[in-house]
Amino acid sequence: MPEGSAPVQDLPFPEVLGVGAEWDVAVCDIVRAGQRLDRHGWVPATAGNLSHRLRDGRIAITRSGCHKGFLTGDEVIAVDAGGAVVQGEGRPSAETLLHTQIYAKFPEAAAVLHGHSVASTVLSLALREDALVFSGFELLKVFEGQHTHDTTLRLPLVDNDQDIARLCTVVEPLLPAMSMGYVIRGHGVYVWGNSMDVALARLEGLEFLLACKLEQRRIPA
Ligand SMILES: CSC[C@@H](O)[C@@H](O)C(=O)COP(=O)(O)O
Numbered sequence: 001m002p003e004g005s006a007p008v009q010d011l012p013f014p015e016v017l018g019v020g021a022e023w024d025v026a027v028c029d030i031v032r033a034g035q036r037l038d039r040h041g042w043v044p045a046t047a048g049n050l051s052h053r054l055r056d057g058r059i060a061i062t063r064s065g066c067h068k069g070f071l072t073g074d075e076v077i078a079v080d081a082g083g084a085v086v087q088g089e090g091r092p093s094a095e096t097l098l099h100t101q102i103y104a105k106f107p108e109a110a111a112v113l114h115g116h117s118v119a120s121t122v123l124s125l126a127l128r129e130d131a132l133v134f135s136g137f138e139l140l141k142v143f144e145g146q147h148t149h150d151t152t153l154r155l156p157l158v159d160n161d162q163d164i165a166r167l168c169t170v171v172e173p174l175l176p177a178m179s180m181g182y183v184i185r186g187h188g189v190y191v192w193g194n195s196m197d198v199a200l201a202r203l204e205g206l207e208f209l210l211a212c213k214l215e216q217r218r219i220p221a
């Protein structure tokens with residue numbers, strides 16, 4: 001090993017990073033996550049938005065209206081905890097307030113992901129209930145504090161609204177009890193985690209479970 005370098009696994013990542021480097025890592029995480037969501041088909045056209053909270057409280061979030069599978073660094077903008085732009089060009093996601101709301105409620109949340117999958121869209125439009133209930137799935141263990149399939153988790157369904165501030169008031173009282181994220185009816189899912197990798201794992205777990213529900217409606221037990 002060259003003099004002065006340390007094995008990557010010994011670095012106390014990300015605490016060693018300066019503010020600038022932390023921003024670069026956040027942007028990189030968002031770009032890679034956008035590509036991954038796109039590969040799954042969860043961010044068609046310009047749908048979806050992604051964010052990452054930095055240690056100084058700034059939130060790196062995708063610019064409104066761009067394709068999340070082809071993000072470039074300048075399509076990530078910094079906003080403060082109230083959603084006001086503090087760095088970058090253009091308008092942040094139209095749904096920025098749904099991200100800042102999650103960060104305000106969950107101090108440990110470091111990444112928020114929003115996608116528009118076929119399963120979340122179709123199922124939420126087909127159901128009148130205010131939640132989807134999941135029991136007996138092994139993949140429930142992807143959610144925090146779950147160690148067995150032998151459990152029941154609830155995924156709230158909220159009605160869609162183009163007025164995001166008003167939508168926030170509907171979501172707000174539901175947040176403390178949320179264990180999986182939530183679905184906006186006919187629109188898509190919101191999930192979060194204490195790192196981008198955890199948020200991605202939750203999104204993949206949730207989408208798998210939604211796809212199972214959809215399949216179960218075609219092939220009842
Ligand atoms: C392609 S329409 C989707 C939008 O209305 C919205 O729901 C969405 O997810 C993306 O909005 P954006 O402002 O780009 O973050």
Ligand SMILES: [Zn+2]
Pocket residue numbers: 047048049095114116187188
């Ligand atoms: Zn959306």
